[in-house]
Amino acid sequence: MFQGKNGKPDIKYIKEKAMAIRKDILEMLNAAGSGHPGGSLSAADFFAALYFAELRHDPKNPKWPDRDRVFLSKGHACPVLYAALAESGYFPVPELLTLRKLHSRLQGHPHMLKTPGIEISAGSLGQGLGIANGTAIGLKMDGSDSRVFCVMGDGELQEGSVWEAIMTSSHRKLDNLVAWVDYNNLQIDGKVEDVKGIAPLAEKFKAFNWHVIEIDGHSIEETLKAFKEARETKGKPTMIVAKTEKGRGVCFMENKPEWHGVVPNKEQLEEALKGLCVIEGPSKSQIENADA
Amino acid sequence: MIAVPEMKLTREALADSLVRLGKINKNIVVLDADLAKSTLTNKFAKEYPDRFFDMGIAEQDVIATAAGLALTGKIPFCATYGVFLPGRCWDQIRVSICYANLNVKLIAAHGGVSVGADGATHQALEDIAMLRAIPNIVLLMPADAIEMAKAADAVLKHVGPVCIRMGREKVPVITKPEDKFEIGIANVLLEGSDVTLIGQGSLILYECLLAAEELKKKGISARVVNMHTSKPIDGKCIDKAALETGAIVTAEEHQVIGGMGSAVAEHCAKSIPTPIEFIGVQDRFGESGTPKELFEEFGLSAKFIIRAAEKAISRKRKK
Structure with a gap:
């Protein structure tokens, strides 16, 4: 687990890492020519907080038995995971530019047999939480105190298999499991609430006997507080419902479903990198819209 | 008997x-x-x-x-x-x-x-x-x-x-305790030289054995193979059957589309093309009934295997 000065997480450092992750995401997607920026950017702050403050891991020893596990269930958001892994030192940052290329270790959707630090192969939605349950059960059987983090999309919650898994986590009292939902309310075809609504989300998870924490998913402070609360919660799995914005940090991508699976060209990349900024609370684009 | x-x-x-x-x-x-x-x-x-x-x-x-x-x-x-x-x-x-x-x-x-x-x-x-x-x-x-x-x-x-x-x-129970079992290696239950009956699961393999006995009365020597592994398919065993008997019948309790028989045929087609007849469910859904009735209804019993064997033999290329 990374510790800043005085054994406390260094918020400034995490925010810098979140920025680095965003820059990596944009650059690798531009180089790849295809991929998913929206749902990668919305999870960047979470991944920075996870990898640079919360996680017990050793980038030089990816298979360390005592490590915490991170399962990215929404596999299409792998650029954010690849960036977090590279920034942590699992592999060199320049390798990110091989994303989606033939014989690259960085497949279009993550493959555990190719990339150091990738725990599961994913890309078909709705499977990660079930796998996380299995590993959480296995770790408990072995008396391990390692924990499992599962990252899910909100659109993904339309998959029935997710709800099979949600029942299992609480039925088996998997308090070594933390799930994080990227609640950006956008999916390919539009707003989640228009396509097939999932609200009220927190109430649903509560009804399924989860410990639920609602946060601003772009607030590092709130994310760290939620991690602490999850660590202290016994007898129940914890679900962090993180209100986020798709494309967060890049003004022209924020809250635009069309940026789910379209990547920036050279000019857009330059513009994005120049204006890259994340602020607490409502996004830059939200404020601008309010002014208009 | x-x-x-x-x-x-x-x-x-x-x-x-x-x-x-x-x-x-x-x-x-x-x-x-x-x-x-x-x-x-x-x-x-x-x-x-x-x-x-x-x-x-x-x-x-x-x-x-x-x-x-x-x-x-x-x-x-x-x-x-x-x-x-x-x-x-x-x-x-x-x-x-x-x-x-x-x-x-x-x-x-x-x-x-x-x-x-x-x-x-x-x-x-x-x-x-x-x-x-x-x-x-x-x-x-x-x-x-x-x-x-x-x-x-x-x-x-x-x-x-x-x-x-x-x-x-x-x-x-048609296998013996001393028989070897290896994944991907089929077992010959009965030697024969005119046709090979390749079955899977003893319910249908037993029908193959009964069919072989009847065929013997007609002067036809049928080999019976227990193809317990559909993947990887035992290509060597299939090649041997093709070379030595020149005709094959596959028999399984599965659709003839995509099952063990298909795996046998895929191998044959690229190795030693051989006439094959397929015993199995012929692209239809199952039905209620007793297992015995259903074996007749779906053409899986010995009499259908005998007919298939004769047909496969008749399709052998004339030398």
Whole structure:
């Protein structure tokens, strides 16, 4: 687990890492020519907080038995995971530019047999939480105190298999499991609430006997507080419902479903990198819209 | 006349094997989907309650959970009916198990029309076709109770995904304790030189043996092969059959589309093209009835195999 000065997480450092992750995401997607920026950017702050403050891991020893596990269930958001892994030192940052290329270790959707630090192969939605349950059960059987983090999309919650898994986590009292939902309310075809609504989300998870924490998913402070609360919660799995914005940090991508699976060209990349900024609370684009 | 063999449940043989192996290997865990009393994994549950997980009626969750358990070094055996596994969890098997090449064992129970009275929804007839196209997986259907016990050992020894298919009914014991079992190596049950009957599962293999006996009376020498592994298919055995007998009949309790017979034909076509007739379910759904009635209804019994053998022989290229 990374510790800043005085054994406390260094918020400034995490925010810098979140920025680095965003820059990596944009650059690798531009180089790849295809991929998913929206749902990668919305999870960047979470991944920075996870990898640079919360996680017990050793980038030089990816298979360390005592490590915490991170399962990215929404596999299409792998650029954010690849960036977090590279920034942590699992592999060199320049390798990110091989994303989606033939014989690259960085497949279009993550493959555990190719990339150091990738725990599961994913890309078909709705499977990660079930796998996380299995590993959480296995770790408990072995008396391990390692924990499992599962990252899910909100659109993904339309998959029935997710709800099979949600029942299992609480039925088996998997308090070594933390799930994080990227609640950006956008999916390919539009707003989640228009396509097939999932609200009220927190109430649903509560009804399924989860410990639920609602946060601003772009607030590092709130994310760290939620991690602490999850660590202290016994007898129940914890679900962090993180209100986020798709494309967060890049003004022209924020809250635009069309940026789910379209990547920036050279000019857009330059513009994005120049204006890259994340602020607490409502996004830059939200404020601008309010002014208009 | 072939002596009437003893009849035994292959699912009981597998359940007993899991109990036996579970004692030696503490990493074995068993998952079921509310059918433990039928798949008989309840035997394992009774013996090792801490290593048994009834996941409820949620097949996708069974497979995903098994993948997660395998990641911690456990060796999950996942049991339910073949219509549901792979039927309801094919994508989980493809992505979470096979793509990741995880050491998860699948048990597809109630394969074939011999499931009987429950009818079409419960007779797995497409499971081999569904799984055969996925890389990394091994597909087995051990012939009888004796072979099932040996197969269980082999499956545990094999690191990687395996699916064990089995029927519901008691089936004739036609293999011997001293017979060798090796994944991917077919066993010759009866030598012959005019045609080869390649069967899977002893219910239909027994019909092949009866057919061979009748054919013998007609002066036709039929070889009978127990093709217990659909994938990887035993190409050497097929080549030998093609070269030495020149005609093949495949017989299985599965659709003729995509099953073991298809695997045999795919091999033959690129190796030694040989006339093949396919005994199996001919692109239709199952029905309710007794196993015996259904074997007649779907053309799986000895008399149909005899006809198919004669037809295959008649199609041999004239020298």
